[in-house]
Amino acid sequence: MTGDTAGVVLAYLPDESILSNIARLREQVDRVYVVNNSPGDAGTSTVLDELSQDNGTVVLDQEKNIGVAAGFNAGMREAIADGFDYVWIFDQDSTVAEGMLDQLRAAFSDWPEPVAMAGPALRAEETGFLYDADHREGLGELQTLISSGALFSRAALEKIGLHDERLFIDYVDHDISLRARREGLAVVKVFDTVLDHRFGASTPATFLGRRIYLSNYSPMRQYYMTRNRVIMVRRYGFGRWFWEDAAYASKAWIKVLLCERDRPRKIRAGLRGFADGVRFREVRTIVQ
Known part of the structure; x- marks a missing residue:
């Protein structure tokens, strides 16, 4: 567990699998902020109520579905306000691997240039196969990372800002990655750790x-x-x-x-x- 890192999980009409994903995340971070983007939904309330027993998990209820960009920002703002130096963000369809945080954190010191964000390799949950571009080892600099699984430094966020909320959902990750690169910060993928991820209703x-x-x-x-x-x-x-x-x-x-x-x-x-x-x-x- 790394005490200066917080996790953010975006929840929209989640099923109970989100609880096991959050439990895995809690093993590696000091606190998890769960952004509830489906307020008023009885099923969501039933699932997220189980998190009330964990003092290290904070549920942030939104007034409505505010989208991916604003949802991530809601959790990231809370983490930064509470003094965390790194923020690790996820959607509800991603499963963190053991030891992933340590490997992502190492990228910030091992890469020769200042790093804005680091993310893991991706494996398709539905097939069990790595994505073609992720059959590599070590570290590599990319143009963009997907948001889920990306670890951001507080210093980088203070320089480049948070996600552009007007985009609402898609290309939110492209925008913040390309904005970081425009500011001279690296976007790094760590190929030696793997995130299981599901795209859409595949x-x-x-x-x-x-x-x-x-x-x-x-x-x-x-x-x-x-x-x-x-x-x-x-x-x-x-x-x-x-x-x-x-x-x-x-x-x-x-x-x-x-x-x-x-x-x-x-x-x-x-x-x-x-x-x-x-x-x-x-x-x-x-x-x-």
């Missing part, structure tokens, strides 16, 4: 004789993914991050168009998102 399917997995994101998610992708291009240009993301987005849209249900609504949502991304009005202030 379900298996067969296409042209091959087994594939469909994310089945809602039209709302397609809207935000498209809108925020356009916003990222406007902010950061067509760097390496874009081409890596374009490869992923192309495969995802092929699955939507050929295999998923509710295609017309998802296509319309994507088109609206593109138009709104073009019209998005930037402001100078980043949420602190």
Whole structure:
């Protein structure tokens, strides 16, 4: 357990699996802030009420679903206000591995340049396989990290700010990673520790004789993914991050168009998102 590190877990209509994930996290950090993004839901209250017996876990009830960016920020602000030097953030679908925190913390001292955030390698929960890009060892500098499993230093957050809450959900992690790099801070992946993670309501399917997995994101998610992708291009240009993301987005849209249900609504949502991304009005202030 590292006394200067707090965990943040974002909860939205969670099932009981979130409790075992939090228990694993509590073995490595001094305190966990659980941000309840589904207030008023009886099932959520039943699950999270079990955390009341643990003095090291604090449930932060929100007035409504405030989104991923604002949700993470709510927990991160509490951790920083309470004096923690590192904040480790998760969504409810991620499972921390034993000893992961020590390995992530080591990246901040082992990397030759100042580090803003460090994250683990990713393994797909539904398949049990590492993602293709994560079949490596040691440390590596990336363009972006996904938010879940990312460890942030307080010093970096004071320099770059927290997540941009106007993005609401998708590309929140891209934005804070690219903002950190713009400020001269490194974004580091630790390939020797692995986070089990689930993307969307992933379900298996067969296409042209091959087994594939469909994310089945809602039209709302397609809207935000498209809108925020356009916003990222406007902010950061067509760097390496874009081409890596374009490869992923192309495969995802092929699955939507050929295999998923509710295609017309998802296509319309994507088109609206593109138009709104073009019209998005930037402001100078980043949420602190």
